[in-house]
Amino acid sequence: MQLGKIKLRPYQADAVDNVISHIRDCWTKKVFEPAIVNAYVASGKSLMIGAISAYASSKNRRVLILARQVELVDQNAEKCWLMDCSNSLFLAKPKPRSTHFPVVVSTEGTTANALNKEFKSWCPDIILIDECHMVDWRDVMTKANTQYGKILKHFQDMNPLVAVVGFTGSPYRGVETIMGQYWQKELVTIDMTYLIDNSFIVPTIFGLPDFEYDLSEFDQFNELGTADFSKAELDNMAHKIEEETTLTDQIIRDVVEHTKDRNGVLVTCASKSHCEQVVKYLRHFKQTACIITGDTPSDERERLLNQAKAGMVKFVCQIGCLTTGVDVPLWDTSVILRRIGSLTLLVQLLGRGMRLLTPELKTQGYSKHDHLVLDYSGTMDAMSELFNNPILEEAQLKIAEKKQEFIDCPACGTQNSTHAKRCMGVSSTSKDGRCEFFFSEPIICPKCQTPNSSNARQCRECRCELIDPNLKLSGKHYSDNDFIEVKKMSLVLTKNNGIVVNFDLSPKQDQEQTKKATLFFNPQGSQGAKKMWKHNFVDRFVNCETTRRRVMSMNPATAVKMQAMFATPTHITARKNDKGYFVVHGLWFKNRKLMGNKDVSRDD
Numbered sequence: 001m002q003l004g005k006i007k008l009r010p011y012q013a014d015a016v017d018n019v020i021s022h023i024r025d026c027w028t029k030k031v032f033e034p035a036i037v038n039a040y041v042a043s044g045k046s047l048m049i050g051a052i053s054a055y056a057s058s059k060n061r062r063v064l065i066l067a068r069q070v071e072l073v074d075q076n077a078e079k080c081w082l083m084d085c086s087n088s089l090f091l092a093k094p095k096p097r098s099t100h101f102p103v104v105v106s107t108e109g110t111t112a113n114a115l116n117k118e119f120k121s122w123c124p125d126i127i128l129i130d131e132c133h134m135v136d137w138r139d140v141m142t143k144a145n146t147q148y149g150k151i152l153k154h155f156q157d158m159n160p161l162v163a164v165v166g167f168t169g170s171p172y173r174g175v176e177t178i179m180g181q182y183w184q185k186e187l188v189t190i191d192m193t194y195l196i197d198n199s200f201i202v203p204t205i206f207g208l209p210d211f212e213y214d215l216s217e218f219d220q221f222n223e224l225g226t227a228d229f230s231k232a233e234l235d236n237m238a239h240k241i242e243e244e245t246t247l248t249d250q251i252i253r254d255v256v257e258h259t260k261d262r263n264g265v266l267v268t269c270a271s272k273s274h275c276e277q278v279v280k281y282l283r284h285f286k287q288t289a290c291i292i293t294g295d296t297p298s299d300e301r302e303r304l305l306n307q308a309k310a311g312m313v314k315f316v317c318q319i320g321c322l323t324t325g326v327d328v329p330l331w332d333t334s335v336i337l338r339r340i341g342s343l344t345l346l347v348q349l350l351g352r353g354m355r356l357l358t359p360e361l362k363t364q365g366y367s368k369h370d371h372l373v374l375d376y377s378g379t380m381d382a383m384s385e386l387f388n389n390p391i392l393e394e395a396q397l398k399i400a401e402k403k404q405e406f407i408d409c410p411a412c413g414t415q416n417s418t419h420a421k422r423c424m425g426v427s428s429t430s431k432d433g434r435c436e437f438f439f440s441e442p443i444i445c446p447k448c449q450t451p452n453s454s455n456a457r458q459c460r461e462c463r464c465e466l467i468d469p470n471l472k473l474s475g476k477h478y479s480d481n482d483f484i485e486v487k488k489m490s491l492v493l494t495k496n497n498g499i500v501v502n503f504d505l506s507p508k509q510d511q512e513q514t515k516k517a518t519l520f521f522n523p524q525g526s527q528g529a530k531k532m533w534k535h536n537f538v539d540r541f542v543n544c545e546t547t548r549r550r551v552m553s554m555n556p557a558t559a560v561k562m563q564a565m566f567a568t569p570t571h572i573t574a575r576k577n578d579k580g581y582f583v584v585h586g587l588w589f590k591n592r593k594l595m596g597n598k599d600v601s602r603d604d
Helices: 010-029 045-058 070-082 108-113 137-141 147-158 192-197 231-242 245-258 272-284 298-309 343-354 359-363 379-383 390-403 469-474 527-541 545-553 556-561
Strands: 035-039 063-067 087-090 103-107 126-130 163-168 185-190 204-206 264-268 289-292 315-318 331-336 371-375 406-408 415-417 484-493 499-506 516-521 586-588 593-595 598-600
Touching: 010 035, 010 045, 010 163, 010 185, 035 045, 045 063, 045 070, 045 103, 045 126, 045 163, 063 070, 063 108, 063 147, 070 087, 070 103, 103 108, 108 147, 126 147, 137 147, 192 390, 204 343, 204 390, 231 245, 231 272, 245 272, 245 371, 264 343, 272 289, 272 315, 289 298, 298 315, 331 343, 343 371, 343 379, 343 390, 371 379, 379 390, 390 415, 484 556, 499 556, 516 527, 527 545
Parallel strands: 035 163, 035 185, 063 103, 063 126, 087 103, 126 163, 204 371, 264 315, 264 331, 289 315, 331 371
Antiparallel strands: 406 415, 484 499, 499 516, 586 593, 593 598
């Protein structure tokens, strides 16, 4: 498909056709059915958006293209023009902003602020949202307090049949799929494997550094959203990293050695001062380097990125501002020097290095065969228990090779990481071409009966949402009457060095007569078991961060002897899941109340 100066790839043209057909069907049947295009990083979402907009405007339909970052807005507008699709930019700066053309390209924030002004009477027929995982679908369906929530409610009130289509390469918020509630249909799936197998992006490979920062305390990854670590957490992380000057020197030496024959390197740091520290070491080793942060002026940022695109600057150090909307084809290495707060951000970040070289760069003698990831933060290892993702599986396998910690698949004999949930071997009989053996009990899809990895949140066959029974209970709304008084809490050591926590309860007459609840933890078990011990008990029952660290360094026998370190709640919620295990979600202490790991104020 040729549009203006752009020729779409076959899968892009198919995606455009599917979206247009979906919109037409919704209008014909008079149904409101928001849908997504699940297209992996570097698949060309801006081109698909431009082609859909060009077609719609040719049919005298109005289109609103939204994105959170200005860079994505500029990119989408540029692609529209290249496809002979006239469009108006609607940005806070520079002015004037306009809704003159049928296609308007705008940021989420600028649009939300103009709903009662320019958009009071101007209403789109189609809304296309770039990076739609940024939409908090819960808010959209309830209070509509967020900017996206206000925008979508405003335009749907004006036009109940407005067609809403989202585009994302990471269709989840934390571990939670965005599908199934507001987003009702996945129109297209263009995954990483397809793009690699057809040479549309380069594969990612993993280096294995011999040393890394000890950031094990920063393992509270964002499971329900797209946010990174908080500013306070990043400040603490940066402070710890910046004190490790000798280790940083070793790491940068290692980075320079690993990248001596690479094109361009994107380095993710914890703070501006950490960036400055890294650049100082890089320049000591005669490397060209620069810093780009959220505070970098736009003209300076553009100048530095253009230098990186031209190969004039090899190392670009950033904090968290170059994960989307940035295209530097020479980047073929990602260096991670601090923990990344969510899988969404990690996938977007690594996508920067998987893009193909432009023909112009190839004629200049550059070559790019793969994308190298050097993780000195332990992010990949720490995330692997929590998230079901092919990049994390590949990283875990590489780590297993280094540590010689393998398990052989009894079905096909393939070596896997000891953390593997499903075998990574090849199968000619499996629908997805992968061995069907599961090392941990799979989740069976209630809709199509397909087995899925135990940490999957969406069925690999029918895309049905998969919800862990524990998560269902954790997400349940509890009233004050669900809290049962605790008479006594005790910790008991088991023969295999596990810890049993017993709660003796005193329920009221109108409460469920649960008189005892029991939790089991294995503090010296697998990485996942250690996280359960930390997140579900230590972080919740120990109020002092210093004491938490002490507890995490203790063996189970010592922890049981030191029971006084753990606060006894006055009340808890206690329910059994479908496997017969207790889930304790709500905790009342003397002066505070917890729901899960969230601290909620008490009225009394």
